[in-house]
Amino acid sequence: MKQVRCALAVGLILSMVACGGKQDEEKKEAIAIPVEVSAARLGPIDAAYRGTATLEAEDEATVNAKTAGVI
Numbered sequence: 001m002k003q004v005r006c007a008l009a010v011g012l013i014l015s016m017v018a019c020g021g022k023q024d025e026e027k028k029e030a031i032a033i034p035v036e037v038s039a040a041r042l043g044p045i046d047a048a049y050r051g052t053a054t055l056e057a058e059d060e061a062t063v064n065a066k067t068a069g070v071i
Helices: 002-030
Strands: none
Touching: none
16 A cells, blocks of 8 residues: 555656646747847858956856876
């Protein structure tokens, strides 16, 4: 009896996960951003911008070596 309950619980959890995944995919498809596409071509530049600014990354990563030495 305990095995049956465990199997039913696992089946219920798996079905909830499977259904939840489809909803997430549908939400991602609904968020579409319209874009304009054109072929690249040579020609004069219509507009330009020059300026200075301080740039900051959105994310960063720290990289450390596991062993010391020369590669």
